Amino acid sequence: MKAEGKRRIWDEYQKEIAGDKYFYVRSCVRQNFFPGAEKTFLRYMKEMGKTVYENPSHTTCSGIGYHSDIVPFETAMTMVARQFALMTESGYENFVTSCITSFGLYTEVLETWHHFPELEEKIRLHLRNATGREFKKPKNLAHASDVTYKLRKEISRAGKYRLVNRNTGEPIRVVEHIGCHYSRMFPSKGVGGAEYPYVLVGMIEEWGGQVIDYPERRHCCGFGFRQYLVKANRGYSISASKKKFDSMKPYKPEMVLTNCPGCPMFLDRWQYTLSEMEGTTYGENGQGIPVLTYEELAGLILGYNPWDLGLQVHQVPVEPLMDKMGIPYDPETKFLDKNGHSMGKPKSPSFLKFY
Amino acid sequence: MENTVIVIGGGISGMTASGMLALQGMKVTLLEKEAETGGHVARWDRLFPDRKKAAEVLDFAREGMKNVNVVTGAEVTGISWHDKGFTVTSGIMQPASSVPGPESLIANSGSLINEIAAGESNYTARALVLAMGFDLFEARKKEEYGYGIYNNVITSADLEEKFKSGKDILTSEGKIPARIGFVHCVGSRDEKVGNLYCSKVCCVTGVKQAIEMKEMYPSAEVFNFYMDLRMFDRHFEELYYEAQQKWGVSFIRGRLAECAENPDGTIILKTEDTLTGKPLKMTVDLLVLLSGFVPASGTAKIAGMLGLQRGTDGFVNSADSHSMNNLSGIPGVFLTGALKGPISISEAIADARATALLLADYLKSGKP
Numbered sequence: 001m002k003a004e005g006k007r008r009i010w011d012e013y014q015k016e017i018a019g020d021k022y023f024y025v026r027s028c029v030r031q032n033f034f035p036g037a038e039k040t041f042l043r044y045m046k047e048m049g050k051t052v053y054e055n056p057s058h059t060t061c062s063g064i065g066y067h068s069d070i071v072p073f074e075t076a077m078t079m080v081a082r083q084f085a086l087m088t089e090s091g092y093e094n095f096v097t098s099c100i101t102s103f104g105l106y107t108e109v110l111e112t113w114h115h116f117p118e119l120e121e122k123i124r125l126h127l128r129n130a131t132g133r134e135f136k137k138p139k140n141l142a143h144a145s146d147v148t149y150k151l152r153k154e155i156s157r158a159g160k161y162r163l164v165n166r167n168t169g170e171p172i173r174v175v176e177h178i179g180c181h182y183s184r185m186f187p188s189k190g191v192g193g194a195e196y197p198y199v200l201v202g203m204i205e206e207w208g209g210q211v212i213d214y215p216e217r218r219h220c221c222g223f224g225f226r227q228y229l230v231k232a233n234r235g236y237s238i239s240a241s242k243k244k245f246d247s248m249k250p251y252k253p254e255m256v257l258t259n260c261p262g263c264p265m266f267l268d269r270w271q272y273t274l275s276e277m278e279g280t281t282y283g284e285n286g287q288g289i290p291v292l293t294y295e296e297l298a299g300l301i302l303g304y305n306p307w308d309l310g311l312q313v314h315q316v317p318v319e320p321l322m323d324k325m326g327i328p329y330d331p332e333t334k335f336l337d338k339n340g341h342s343m344g345k346p347k348s349p350s351f352l353k354f355y
Numbered sequence: 356m357e358n359t360v361i362v363i364g365g366g367i368s369g370m371t372a373s374g375m376l377a378l379q380g381m382k383v384t385l386l387e388k389e390a391e392t393g394g395h396v397a398r399w400d401r402l403f404p405d406r407k408k409a410a411e412v413l414d415f416a417r418e419g420m421k422n423v424n425v426v427t428g429a430e431v432t433g434i435s436w437h438d439k440g441f442t443v444t445s446g447i448m449q450p451a452s453s454v455p456g457p458e459s460l461i462a463n464s465g466s467l468i469n470e471i472a473a474g475e476s477n478y479t480a481r482a483l484v485l486a487m488g489f490d491l492f493e494a495r496k497k498e499e500y501g502y503g504i505y506n507n508v509i510t511s512a513d514l515e516e517k518f519k520s521g522k523d524i525l526t527s528e529g530k531i532p533a534r535i536g537f538v539h540c541v542g543s544r545d546e547k548v549g550n551l552y553c554s555k556v557c558c559v560t561g562v563k564q565a566i567e568m569k570e571m572y573p574s575a576e577v578f579n580f581y582m583d584l585r586m587f588d589r590h591f592e593e594l595y596y597e598a599q600q601k602w603g604v605s606f607i608r609g610r611l612a613e614c615a616e617n618p619d620g621t622i623i624l625k626t627e628d629t630l631t632g633k634p635l636k637m638t639v640d641l642l643v644l645l646s647g648f649v650p651a652s653g654t655a656k657i658a659g660m661l662g663l664q665r666g667t668d669g670f671v672n673s674a675d676s677h678s679m680n681n682l683s684g685i686p687g688v689f690l691t692g693a694l695k696g697p698i699s700i701s702e703a704i705a706d707a708r709a710t711a712l713l714l715a716d717y718l719k720s721g722k723p
Contacts, residue, residue, distance in 0.1 A: 005504035217615065218613060
């Protein structure tokens with residue numbers, strides 16, 4: 001592997017990312033999947049002195065329906081136009097999405113309007129007729145992982161921990177997995193392009209870790225929308241995840257880092273399912289491979305309480321990673337809510353080592 | 356000024372055209388931006404379909420250029436035309452000491468140089484031949500194939516260099532490759548990279564190189580991944596048959612989707628065998644990308660200086676692609692070789708000779 005070859009590609013795919021004053025739109029599903037991730041983003045953005053505004057009237061972008069073939073494109077475009085109207089009404093110009101599919105959809109809509117301005121006019125009319133709203137297009141569109149990538153050095157400077165094994169001094173070996181809708185449709189809109197995306201690699205390297213490239217790096221996480229959303233297809237979903245784990249295992253990854261709602265969900269949950277189905281685990285000593293969102297990892301680097309990050313709801317325990325990084329945690333408070341009440345403890349899996 | 360010609364580009368097309376023009380009594384100056392003439396052919400070992408040494412073809416072309424004034428390291432920076440013909444300005448790209456001075460050029464060629472100013476030379480002639488040729492498609496642009504990233508992914512040009520060196524061809528780990536893959540149409544017939552055209556000679560190059568690898572390593576398994584094989588010229592089809600029947604080369608109809616590197620440095624391929632309708636995943640020790648043609652880097656610039664039309668593919672349009680394929684539409688400006696599109700060496704030689712014939716007639720009659 002020639003690192004300079006990758007660096008050359010990375011140099012060619014750099015994008016402009018606004019520095020402050022962001023209009024933030026949340027994901028439909030992330031708060032159910034990994035409930036602390038978005039909150040953590042808002043927390044470190046505030047600590048870095050950045051203004052992030054959320055408008056309570058914002059809705060789904062409809063991307064999940066669009067990519068599942070149940071929402072027509074014109075409807076999706078009108079939903080997107082409404083989000084832009086909220087941004088305009090709120091006095092913001094820099095649009096930041098939490099969800100990768102939303103980012104892909106917003107990008108696709110803006111590109112469509114660029115090439116077919118008559119469609120933009122049509123959608124403006126739809127929105128006007130339906131809601132009376134008008135909008136300006138964002139000056140800057142970024143995914144929240146782009147913004148975190150932009151702040152990676154500041155996070156590193158403010159950080160208390162590094163992606164380094166404190167016992168050996170070796171960098172933590174990290175698999176990075178990018179959501180399909182981040183840059184595969186429009187490579188120039190993602191940091192690092194489509195084939196060798198850099199957005200997560202940049203964070204991992206800056207925070208001390210070592211990135212693993214493995215043969216099935218580009219393969220789907222297992223979500224793939226209809227692979228999972230259509231119940232009869234779920235065998236495809238889990239077999240896609242299995243293919244990835246089998247491929248990455250020889251490289252002994254110590255964690256997986258993601259930037260999509262679906263990827264951490266499936267790479268995390270299916271490890272449990274695979275262990276129950278086949279008795280197979282992919283980490284060291286019967287452990288799984290912890291799967292984190294970039295917000296959760298940034299939170300760990302910054303020294304936030306792991307249970308405030310929501311790491312207790314991960315199916316694959318994150319404790320082995322925290323032990324390596326020297327991050328303290330209190331097992332006694334793991335399953336207590338913020339008022340100190342027990343949330344109940346999940347049943348231990350049959351094979352996957354549980355903490 | 357009588358019978359003076361400037362040829363821009365010193366590949367096989369420019370060399371042949373220069374030689375033919377000189378043979379007809381023209382005073383020819385050939386401007387080549389590289390340090391040596393020969394172009395792509397100089398970097399090739401053997402040629403399809405008969406495996407003739409590329410060097411022999413170049414020697415033949417050079418033999419005809421004895422009376423041609425060759426200026427290497429000369430990048431064209433400007434072209435102007437006037438009632439007597441054309442003035443071409445070129446920057447000297449090599450150390451001044453190695454560039455012939457105006458006196459020596461006048462002595463050799465009979466008088467083409469009018470002046471030299473700081474690092475630049477002006478050459479005047481009654482006619483121009485444009486022979487800028489082509490560049491190879493930069494294989495790294497097909498990012499999913501990993502050229503420049505995975506150690507055991509090389510191009511057909513890299514492989515020719517290895518053949519030319521006469522050394523064993525080994526993997527980056529120093530092993531004899533037991534499985535070798537050739538990928539056709541890299542940068543050609545590919546909407547994703549913006550090149551819809553066929554590069555014409557990659558198919559037969561892939562067949563030739565596959566045979567050469569089998570000759571070197573008879574026990575190696577060799578696979579060619581192709582969309583369709585365009586064996587358009589004489590003996591090409593026979594070579595394709597030979598590859599299959601004598602050498603056991605496997606041809607798999609399917610475009611490579613992507614490749615990745617295994618822990619041991621081997622390359623894992625994902626493709627589809629479209630004849631059986633099945634996805635295919637296999638590992639090779641060495642992967643060769645058959646890079647196609649793209650317009651030479653200087654073509655857009657020089658065409659722009661003259662106001663010549665280029666197609667959407669970037670190659671220069673001739674006055675008429677059937678009957679006036681060597682004419683540019685500007686009196687006195689002639690086109691030859693691969694600047695008009697992908698072309699084989701034998702075609703380039705024939706085209707250059709035709710250009711020389713038409714140009715000689717133009718100088719004689721004053722009519723294009």
